[in-house]
Every structure is written in structure tokens, then in C-alpha cells.
Amino acid sequence: MQAVECFPLNNGMYIPACALGTWLAEPHLVGNAVKIALQNGYHAIDSAAAYENEQEVHDEGFKPIFEQGKLLREEVFITSKLWINSKEKSCVRKACEDTLSKLGCKYLDLYLIHWPVSLRQKNNWPPQAEDFINVPIQETWAEMEKLVEDGLVKSIGVSNFTIAQLKELLAICKIKPVINQCELHVFNQQPKLCKFCADNHIHVTAYSPLGNNGNPDRRTDIPNLLEYQPIVDIAKKYNKTAAQICLRFLIQEGHSVLPKSTKEERIKSNFDIFDFKISEEDMQALRGMDKKYRTCQALCFFNGKS
Ligand code: A2P
Secondary structure (H helix, E strand, O other): OOOOOEEEOOOOOEEEOEOEEOOOOOOOOHHHHHHHHHHOOOOEEEOOHHHOOHHHHHHHHHHHHHHOOOOOHHHOEEEEEEOOOOOOOOOHHHHHHHHHHHHOOOOEEEEEEOOOOOEOOOOOOOOOHHHEOOOOHHHHHHHHHHHHHOOOEEEEEEEOOOHHHHHHHHHHOOOOOOEEEEEOEOOEOOHHHHHHHHHOOOEEEEEOOOOOOOOOOOOOOOOOHHHOHHHHHHHHHHOOOHHHHHHHHHHHOOOEEOOEOOOHHHHHHHHOOOOOOOOHHHHHHHHOOOOOOOOOOHHHHOOOOO
């Protein structure tokens, strides 16, 4: 992992600054995208049980790369996430084992609680009010800690947690969460949450760092980040694309990024972000473009339960 730019975690491990995101990656394309990424400098892949593509990520991505010796398993940082219908004590290990089996891994580098809400194991989709249950964070986190103790995962963390939810977790944990993975991009910078995480040595990883334009459920009233003229203008100055500026901005702010693409050229160019630095003046300009635009509507979808 030495050759790859990384961020330190609070347990002594490191996370690569740029991973391929696989949320909403099209079936029959996602596995190949993982393979392309790993052949072109990426050392990290972000997955989740809820993306329902972990088997293909393994079959078309990890398997050929590891079998052909292009990379060793230890050279790739693999993240997955516990889905919200598996947060009860009796479900956590089984869910993790299922993910490990699909990804063909003996261990995960990072396992995250995907959302702070919980559903019954057998739920309607989309969930109805009666599908939501109250699973105390202590119950789920104790099981997550056992996964570390038993060697199934190296690090544990959370995703989509608010400051209040992190405080609750910090008050009861034996093993501190290493990461809070959140929607973070130029239009949604979440400075208070990021400061709280920094103060508590919790690394923040940015999902949807490009503004999540491909999501059919994305809010339609939010402009396309990659076509936003002030960002396009900054990109021209550096002879880079708007996407590269968006990613580089987040990395300079201290966040690892998870750009999703299944297109070879974009996968490559999204990783071509380590040979330049955005000036402090332009960083300030980009900070000033925050619009508190959260594109992910899952919170409304979850009936505002979070
Ligand atoms: P595609 O997979 O067809 O390349 P995010 O990571 O913020 O969720 O954004 C992902 C969306 O942005 C997807 O629709 C993806 O489409 C698109 N995308 C990824 N990389 C680029 C890029 N370099 N330029 C333009 N669009 C991109």
C-alpha cells in the first residue's frame, strides 16, 4: 500500500485516498469496472451488500486480478457495509459472512454500518412504517467489534451518521469507529460534521464525490456539479476536468473519495488526481460553493427515521 496515497485511520491502518465506488454500477459492467480500476492504480474498492453486486465484483473483478497475480489481496483495501435489515445481534455475523463469501475474501479491510436506521429482517421494499424497528447501537456495535476480534474484518466504522449518532456511539464503544462515510461533494460539504469527526479522529470518506448525477432517484432540483461554470473555470486553469477538481478538492480537505464509474476512460481519469495541487485561493473559492445540497433521498425514503 506504500505507493498509494493514503489517509491514516485511528487504529493505525491506512485507507487509500481514492477507491472505485460501486453503488449504482450497472450489473454486467461493475465487475469489469473493478478489474479496470485495479489494473490502473486503484488499490481500494467500496462495496455493500445493498448494492447487490458483490458476487460480480468478485467474479469479474477480484478473481482475475488475484488469480493472475496482478495484485495481492493484501494490496487491495476492500470495504463493505452491513445492511439495515441485519443490525440485530443474531444477524450481524451472518451478514458479514455472506458478504465475505460473495466477495471471495477471508477478511474485509473495513466494514461499515450502512445507515443509522434499522429494519426487520423480512421487510417490505420500499419499507413501510411497520418495517422499522429499534435496534440499540450497543447491540449492533458489540457484534461489529466481535468481527474485529475474530479476524473477519480489520476495521469498523459507520456511514450516514449524524453528530448526535456518533456521540452516542463514542459513548458506548470499546473499539472506536475509524470512519464515517457520508455524502460529501462541493455542493454538500457538511463542515460541522467534518469538524466533529476530525476532532474525534474519525476519518470522513466522501461518497457521491461527483454529485451522483447517474442516480435516477437523485433530486432533480440540484444542478450538475460537473457542469457548474465556476468549477469548470477552475478546472481549465489546471488543465484538468471538473471531476478531477471535485475529487482533488475533497482529498485536500482530508477526505478519501469514492467516484463511481463503469467507463474505462473515466475510471482512469478519476484516478489521475495525484499530480497537481489546488491553490489555497481556489480551495477557498470551492469551499464557498457549498450549497448544502444532499442528493441522496434515502433519508426521506426511510421516512425521516434517521
Ligand atoms: P458513468 O458510470 O457512466 O461514468 P458519484 O461518484 O458522485 O456518485 O458520480 C457517479 C456518476 O458520475 C455516474 O453517473 C458516472 O457515470 C458519472 N461519472 C463518473 N466519472 C465521471 C467523469 N469523470 N465525468 C463525468 N461523469 C462521471
